[in-house]
Amino acid sequence: xxxxxxxxxxxxxxxxxxxxxxxxxxxxxxxxxxxxxxxxxxxxxxxxxxxxxxxxxxxxxxxxxxxxxxxxxxxxxxxxxxxxxxxxxxxxxxxxxxxxxxxxxxxxxxxxxxxxxxxxxxxxxxxxxxxxxxxxxxxxxxxxxxxxxxxxxxxxxxxxxxxxxxxxxxxxxxxxxxxxxxxxxxxxxxxxxxxxxxxxxxxxxxxxxxxxxxxxxxxxxxxxxxxxxxxxxxxxxxxxxxxxxxxxxxxxxxxxxxxxxxxxxxxxxxxxxxxxxxxxxxxxxxxxxxxxxxxxxxxxxxxxxxxxxxxxxxxxxxxxxxxxxxxxxxxxxxxxxxxxxxxxxxxxxxxxxxxxxxxxxxxxxxxxxxxxxxxxxxxxxxxxxxxxxxxxxxxxxxxxxxxxxxxxxxxxxxxxxxxxxxxxxxxxxxxxxxxxxxxxxxxxxxxxxxxxxxxxxxxxxxxxxxxxxxxxxxx
Numbered sequence: 001x002x003x004x005x006x007x008x009x010x011x012x013x014x015x016x017x018x019x020x021x022x023x024x025x026x027x028x029x030x031x032x033x034x035x036x037x038x039x040x041x042x043x044x045x046x047x048x049x050x051x052x053x054x055x056x057x058x059x060x061x062x063x064x065x066x067x068x069x070x071x072x073x074x075x076x077x078x079x080x081x082x083x084x085x086x087x088x089x090x091x092x093x094x095x096x097x098x099x100x101x102x103x104x105x106x107x108x109x110x111x112x113x114x115x116x117x118x119x120x121x122x123x124x125x126x127x128x129x130x131x132x133x134x135x136x137x138x139x140x141x142x143x144x145x146x147x148x149x150x151x152x153x154x155x156x157x158x159x160x161x162x163x164x165x166x167x168x169x170x171x172x173x174x175x176x177x178x179x180x181x182x183x184x185x186x187x188x189x190x191x192x193x194x195x196x197x198x199x200x201x202x203x204x205x206x207x208x209x210x211x212x213x214x215x216x217x218x219x220x221x222x223x224x225x226x227x228x229x230x231x232x233x234x235x236x237x238x239x240x241x242x243x244x245x246x247x248x249x250x251x252x253x254x255x256x257x258x259x260x261x262x263x264x265x266x267x268x269x270x271x272x273x274x275x276x277x278x279x280x281x282x283x284x285x286x287x288x289x290x291x292x293x294x295x296x297x298x299x300x301x302x303x304x305x306x307x308x309x310x311x312x313x314x315x316x317x318x319x320x321x322x323x324x325x326x327x328x329x330x331x332x333x334x335x336x337x338x339x340x341x342x343x344x345x346x347x348x349x350x351x352x353x354x355x356x357x358x359x360x361x362x363x364x365x366x367x368x369x370x371x372x373x374x375x376x377x378x379x380x381x382x383x384x385x386x387x388x389x390x391x392x393x394x395x396x397x398x399x400x401x402x403x404x405x406x407x408x409x410x411x412x413x414x415x416x417x418x419x420x421x422x423x424x425x426x427x428x429x430x431x432x433x434x435x436x437x438x439x440x441x442x443x444x445x446x447x448x449x450x451x452x453x454x455x456x457x458x459x460x461x462x463x464x465x466x467x468x469x470x471x472x473x474x475x
Contacts, residue, residue, distance in 0.1 A: 034082040036074045037325075039333040039402060040433065043082025043467055045069065052093045054200040057168045060089060061198075061463075069466040070194040072112055072139030075325075076146065076431040077339060079467025080193055086465065089198060091141055097121050098201065105206040106163065111141025111199045116276070116322055123272050123318050128209040130161040134242075135325040136274075141199040146431045147191030147382050149393070150321075151240040151374055153232060153257075159190035159381040166201035170459040174200075184383070188454055191382035193430065195451060195469055196458055209272075212239050212258040212320065213265055214313040219243070224253045225350045225392070228375060232257055239317060245371040250358035253373060258320060269315035274322040283327045336401050338369075339433065341414060344376070344391040345426035353424040357394065357417060364413035367399040383454070384447050386427050411435040418444070434471055441472040448473060 031044040049060040061068065064087040071081030072091050082088060094112035101107065102125045109118060115129055116136035122128060132138070133148045144165065147157040155161070164178040167189055175197070177186035188196045219227055224243060232238050237260040243253035330338060345353040361368055374393040379385035400410050414435040418428045427444040428436065442448060452473060455462075465473075 032088070034069075034071065034074070034088050036077050036081065038077045038337045038339050040077065040337060040339070040407065041079045041082075041467070043069075043079050044084055045082055045088040046085050048088045048090050050090045050093045054166060054168060054174060057089065057198050057200055058172045058174065060087065061168065061170070061172055066463075067465050068198075068463055070145070070198055070464075072142030072145075073114065073137055075138055075142070078432055078434040080146075080431055081466060083466050083470065091139060091198075091200075094141075094200065100125070102127065105208075106204065107206060108164075108201060108203040109140055111139065111144070111165075111202055113140050114138065115140060115143070116273075116324075119273055119318055119322050122206065123209060126209050127206045128317050129321060130205050130207040131155045131158045132321065134323065136322045137325045140202050140204075144190055144199055144202055145193055147379070147384075147386065149374065149376055151242045151258075153235075153238045153241050153375070154377060156376040156387065157191070157379055157382065157385075159379065161205045162190060162202060162381070163205055164203040165189060165199055167197040168200055169197045170461065170463040178203075179381075184454055185458070187381060187383040188451055191379075191384045191386070192451065193468060194464055194466060195455055195473060197464065207317075209316055209318045210239065210260050211263065211265060211267070211314060212317050213261040215257045215259060217255040217257070219253045219255055221245075221251045221253060221354060222351065224255070224373070225347060227255065233375070235259065237261075240320065241375070243373040245354070245358075245373065247368055247370075248362060250354070250361065250368075250371055258317075261314060265314045267315060268311075268313050269319055271319055272316050273318055274324055276324070278324065278326070280324070280327045280329065334402065336399055336406075338397065338399055339410075341396050341398075341417075341432045342429035343394045343396075343417060343421045343426055344386050344429065345394065345421060345424050347390050347392060349424035349426065350392050353420060353426065354394070356420050356424075360413060360416050360420060364409075364416070366410075366413055369397045369399065371396050383451055384445055386429055388427075391426065407433075415440065430468065434468055436472075438472055 031046060032048050034043045034045050051057045051060055067083055067086040068089060069081060069083040069086045070089045070091060074081055091112035094110035095117060096110045098108040100121060105127060114137055115132045118129060119136060131150060131152050133143060133150050143158050144162055147159045149157045167175045167177050167185055169175060175182050175185055177189060179186060185196060189199055232241050238257050239260055240258040243255040245253055372395040376387045376391050376393060378389045379387040400406050418436055418440045421428050422443050
């Protein structure tokens with residue numbers, strides 16, 4: 001009876017729009033911790049629902065009077081899938097393949113399906129995912145919600161391969177969305193971080209699975225942009241590409257391009273997909289050695305990185321695309337953890353930004369393991385694009401302490417990098433820690449004003465939110 005009275009009070013406060021401003025412990029109500037991969041920014045939500053169908057989502061919204069947040073693989077790192085006092089929709093139970101059109105190279109899936117699960121269906125048919133992240137653990141709906149990208153040459157964000165999606169709106173309506181049907185909702189859902197509704201189904205374009213061969217090219221920083229333009233983007237056989245900048249100088253790109261090759265090239269890796277549930281103990285020991293041992297940085301730059309990339313490698317695209325993020329998992333995240341952040345800078349500013357970024361990281365003493373350079377054409381789909389024009393993408397992978405003091409220190413140099421990106425007419429990526437000031441968010445994403453107006457139309461009570469939108473897109 002005591003909990004029933006507290007629940008009625010919570011519901012009354014939610015209806016009044018006040019629940020999100022009060023900690024659950026102040027109400028004496030139990031809460032559920034929603035964590036992410038870094039171990040940072042755990043969010044205490046009021047309740048978790050685990051839908052398996054679109055109807056389950058509709059019913060969950062009808063039964064809960066307060067605010068709602070949405071999560072999949074929980075790889076976003078700053079509260080994008082949680083909301084204090086809210087209902088968390090855990091979409092991982094919605095993981096069914098709805099249909100697969102092999103001749104048409106298309107598929108429709110429930111949004112909680114992981115890319116790796118889709119690959120299990122595609123590989124026997126000689127098909128592959130067209131665009132996804134570098135690792136296959138992420139949920140497809142989550143990837144669409146953050147408008148993820150990977151190493152695919154010329155593809156840009158995953159939204160470019162989304163044909164249609166199903167969206168449950170705040171009032172329980174189910175909307176079919178595409179470029180032709182409800183186009184404003186379609187654009188706002190792709191890269192909208194759950195601001196306008198719950199993505200429950202996704203329809204995708206697919207690609208052929210092909211043999212690919214690795215080409216490794218160390219370069220000077222000043223030569224990289226021209227090399228990419230002339231030898232990667234202009235190469236019709238180029239499938240995947242990235243270049244790593246290594247500490248401490250971040251001044252010599254180690255470029256890796258996977259090119260389509262013929263059946264006459266013998267496979268050096270015969271497995272078609274990366275086996276599930278492998279042990280990555282060796283990789284964990286290597287990460288620890290390279291990041292914590294004296295001389296680890298120099299060892300990686302001069303020995304480890306070249307040794308890993310120089311040998312001949314021929315394999316299936318699906319194998320390279322099915323990598324498990326567990327290979328990056330450290331022994332522990334209790335005292336320190338590993339985190340990402342990312343910046344998108346117009347091609348004309350590549351060199352200026354790269355040099356300024358390196359100088360800032362050196363000044364701050366940031367423990368950056370590597371910076372991966374990717375490329376994207378202009379985003380032609382999302383209402384909140386991270387690529388207004390052709391850009392180079394700088395993905396920072398770094399180690400930081402978990403203490404409040406360590407998080408504050410990272411926030412200082414992160415805001416400095418955001419300022420550098422803005423100075424170079426670029427943007428920063430949103431699925432990471434919430435270090436950006438609201439001023440910086442609005443400067444990077446002026447399109448947020450239009451998103452606010454659309455949200456006011458389709459979600460006038462502000463039911464869909466998360467800790468990121470509470471900070472940058474308040475009702």
